[in-house]
Amino acid sequence: MNEEKLKIKEDAQQWEGGVAKNITFIVTKDCQLACKYCYLVGKNEEERMSWEVAKQAIDYIFDHENDFPERSVVFDFIGGEPFLEIDLIERICDYIKTELFRRQHHWFDSYRFSFSTNGINYDTQKVQRFIEKNASHLSIGITIDGTQRKHDLNRIWKGDGPERGSYNDVVRNIPLWLSQFPGGGTKVTISSADIPYIRESVLHLYSLGIHEVNINVVFEDVWQEGDDRRFEEQLMLLADDIIDGDYYKDYSCSFFSERIGKPLDPVKENNNWCGAGRMLSIDAAGNFYPCTRFAAYSLREKRPIIIGNVRDGINKNRLRPFLTLDRTTQSPQECVDCEVASGCAWCQGENYDAAETPTVYQRSTAICLMHKARVRANNYYWNRLFRKLEKDGSREEFEQNKRNVKPEIC
Amino acid sequence: MLKYLIIQLDSTSTSFCHYAVNRREPCLMPLDTLRKAIRWSMIENVNVQFLYPEYPLPAEYADAIETIDHVKIMQATAADAGKADIVVFDGIASVDADSLSEDMSIVVRTGKKAFFAEYAMLNAILPKVSRLNVVITDIASFADDDFTTYEAALTELAVAVKNEYVGNHPVQFNLLTDRIMLKEMNNCGAGSESLTLAPNGRFYVCPAFYFDDESDSVGDIDNGPSLKNPQLYKLGYAPICRVCDAFHCHRCVWLNRRTTLEVNTPSHEQCATAHIERNASRRLLEAIREVGEFLPGMEIPEIDYIDPFENVRIDR
Numbered sequence: 001m002n003e004e005k006l007k008i009k010e011d012a013q014q015w016e017g018g019v020a021k022n023i024t025f026i027v028t029k030d031c032q033l034a035c036k037y038c039y040l041v042g043k044n045e046e047e048r049m050s051w052e053v054a055k056q057a058i059d060y061i062f063d064h065e066n067d068f069p070e071r072s073v074v075f076d077f078i079g080g081e082p083f084l085e086i087d088l089i090e091r092i093c094d095y096i097k098t099e100l101f102r103r104q105h106h107w108f109d110s111y112r113f114s115f116s117t118n119g120i121n122y123d124t125q126k127v128q129r130f131i132e133k134n135a136s137h138l139s140i141g142i143t144i145d146g147t148q149r150k151h152d153l154n155r156i157w158k159g160d161g162p163e164r165g166s167y168n169d170v171v172r173n174i175p176l177w178l179s180q181f182p183g184g185g186t187k188v189t190i191s192s193a194d195i196p197y198i199r200e201s202v203l204h205l206y207s208l209g210i211h212e213v214n215i216n217v218v219f220e221d222v223w224q225e226g227d228d229r230r231f232e233e234q235l236m237l238l239a240d241d242i243i244d245g246d247y248y249k250d251y252s253c254s255f256f257s258e259r260i261g262k263p264l265d266p267v268k269e270n271n272n273w274c275g276a277g278r279m280l281s282i283d284a285a286g287n288f289y290p291c292t293r294f295a296a297y298s299l300r301e302k303r304p305i306i307i308g309n310v311r312d313g314i315n316k317n318r319l320r321p322f323l324t325l326d327r328t329t330q331s332p333q334e335c336v337d338c339e340v341a342s343g344c345a346w347c348q349g350e351n352y353d354a355a356e357t358p359t360v361y362q363r364s365t366a367i368c369l370m371h372k373a374r375v376r377a378n379n380y381y382w383n384r385l386f387r388k389l390e391k392d393g394s395r396e397e398f399e400q401n402k403r404n405v406k407p408e409i410c
Numbered sequence: 411m412l413k414y415l416i417i418q419l420d421s422t423s424t425s426f427c428h429y430a431v432n433r434r435e436p437c438l439m440p441l442d443t444l445r446k447a448i449r450w451s452m453i454e455n456v457n458v459q460f461l462y463p464e465y466p467l468p469a470e471y472a473d474a475i476e477t478i479d480h481v482k483i484m485q486a487t488a489a490d491a492g493k494a495d496i497v498v499f500d501g502i503a504s505v506d507a508d509s510l511s512e513d514m515s516i517v518v519r520t521g522k523k524a525f526f527a528e529y530a531m532l533n534a535i536l537p538k539v540s541r542l543n544v545v546i547t548d549i550a551s552f553a554d555d556d557f558t559t560y561e562a563a564l565t566e567l568a569v570a571v572k573n574e575y576v577g578n579h580p581v582q583f584n585l586l587t588d589r590i591m592l593k594e595m596n597n598c599g600a601g602s603e604s605l606t607l608a609p610n611g612r613f614y615v616c617p618a619f620y621f622d623d624e625s626d627s628v629g630d631i632d633n634g635p636s637l638k639n640p641q642l643y644k645l646g647y648a649p650i651c652r653v654c655d656a657f658h659c660h661r662c663v664w665l666n667r668r669t670t671l672e673v674n675t676p677s678h679e680q681c682a683t684a685h686i687e688r689n690a691s692r693r694l695l696e697a698i699r700e701v702g703e704f705l706p707g708m709e710i711p712e713i714d715y716i717d718p719f720e721n722v723r724i725d726r
Binding site for chain 1: 425444493514638639642647649650670672673674675676677678679722723725
């Protein structure tokens with residue numbers, strides 16, 4: 001029997017997952033990149049958050065402590081690229097810390113600042129100073145999509161002229177990032193053209209020292225005929241590599257989870273997947289949204305859903321649909337009856353954008369075939385892995401040591 | 411299942427509900443459209459309600475209308491108001507109680523402020539009609555103080571209603587007696603049980619949707635209705651309403667959309683006012699039973715909330 005303690009790594013738990021309020025500052029709608037799969041259709045250089053708006057938002061939130069009873073808070077900063085506004089962010093974070101202390105707010109020492117960045121400005125003096133100053137309350141994820149050819153396929157610099165990938169501008173900062181956030185994970189997004197590069201990309205990210213690869217297919221209806229088969233093949237190859245290379249001990253890839261691919265009880269397992277409405281997003285104009293995906297720059301077809309603003313506060317009536325949404329009410333019957341429903345995700349904003357009427361109650365099924373392909377490959381992965389563990393005599397140890405992972409709510 | 415078609419004969423036809431008529435220039439439905447609508451209603455086996463304008467209709471319209479069983483809804487000030495099945499008054503003060511008769515069904519549209527100022531006048535109206543519907547047009551503006559005032563107003567009105575019942579005049583008053591008579595939801599039903607045909611020959615969820623945005627139609631009389639996401643108008647797809655027992659609530663999908671942006675989700679104000687009515691109905695039922703047996707088996711349980719949202723919200 002293998003004496004070495006077997007560590008099985010799956011997706012890391014979100015900090016205070018499920019009990020923290022997520023408050024998102026859309027500090028800019030600008031980005032150095034123009035990623036082809038980016039859902040932000042209205043990026044621009046003009047809409048930058050002012051200090052006055054940011055302060056008003058913080059004051060409103062802290063003045064209404066009873067309306068935010070969650071035990072903890074995660075302040076997210078997104079763009080565009082948030083680190084383009086590092087001066088503003090630093091001022092916001094300083095103010096938040098000061099006010100939490102001054103007001104003896106229940107979030108004092110129960111807060112976190114969170115960033116998802118393209119990584120290009122990561123090593124700048126200002127960003128590094130910010131990291132040093134806030135290290136104990138900070139989560140930063142750098143988005144790198146995999147191998148250079150996969151990354152540069154989509155994540156290109158904006159501007160006219162020949163297409164220029166951003167891989168080299170990001171990968172150079174990965175060692176610094178991992179030295180500061182050793183458990184740091186990256187987000188990988190898969191669109192139709194990326195499918196052939198999934199296997200090599202995940203392995204490449206592991207080779208860079210990134211142990212946690214959070215990967216998902218885009219929710220938009222971009223899929224071509226045969227993509228599901230190609231996707232399944234890639235995941236099967238990846239499954240073999242992860243198992244044969246013993247990567248499962250120390251690395252995770254969110255495509256593989258024991259929890260997916262099961263039927264869901266329409267009553268007991270009726271939760272909404274998405275956290276829209278339980279979050280709060282604020283844009284440069286001082287408008288509040290149930291999630292960033294409902295801001296105008298995220299929407300192709302529909303009007304934004306604004307639930308208030310920093311001056312008038314939150315219109316609670318507009319939150320009611322989000323806070324009463326459940327899985328079955330928004331799902332077509334084929335999803336309710338689906339034999340492999342668990343783990344099939346949705347984005348409330350994309351549902352809204354793709355719906356036939358202006359509603360958040362019509363679930364998009366654009367990823368149906370892709371989810372089913374994932375489930376088949378996932379079944380293969382676990383059947384192969386368990387067989388290997390049983391042969392090694394380490395299955396019991398695996399069961400004892402695996403982490404209790406909850407599905408990540410966006 | 412569709413049961414009713416509301417035919418709005420003119421763009422200035424009367425409102426009988428929360429919405430306001432915002433067209434000033436009359437635009438009469440073409441006779442050909444009216445005839446198609448009548449034929450369609452017969453084929454689809456739906457009941458027809460005609461909304462009349464103030465002015466008298468041409469004789470050929472009146473003739474066409476009489477070819478189908480129907481209900482006429484008119485303003486009290488309309489030229490043909492004497493022929494109406496349901497008469498609409500704008501404001502409580504505009505109702506002349508002496509002009510009413512016991513077989514009349516009337517609708518009184520009023521704003522919140524006017525209701526609070528004039529509701530006592532309803533005491534004189536209740537003995538004179540078979541049914542009184544009071545529609546408070548600006549429910550969305552109710553604040554906490556207004557709920558308290560509303561509850562007090564209904565408590566006072568319940569005394570008059572009780573007296574009518576004790577006096578063997580079982581008047582129907584939507585705010586106080588509808589809930590007493592109901593064992594399940596009985597709401598407006600726009601989008602599920604009823605549709606509206608506007609003068610332009612297009613279907614709308616209800617007349618309010620026509621007045622809000624004429625392009626927001628759901629089909630036309632030549633091609634039939636084509637409502638998208640029709641399930642969202644049904645009770646089973648309304649997470650708050652399906653667990654609610656304010657059975658008499660309008661559950662106005664137009665107000666829902668205006669206030670919460672979703673047709674299946676009511677505002678706090680709509681829920682709270684409906685529950686104040688529900689609870690006042692409960693007390694009225696008890697008061698009538700103090701005099702004698704009344705509707706045995708019909709019970710309205712005591713509850714400790716006025717907004718069922720608090721029972722179904724997922725973040726607490």
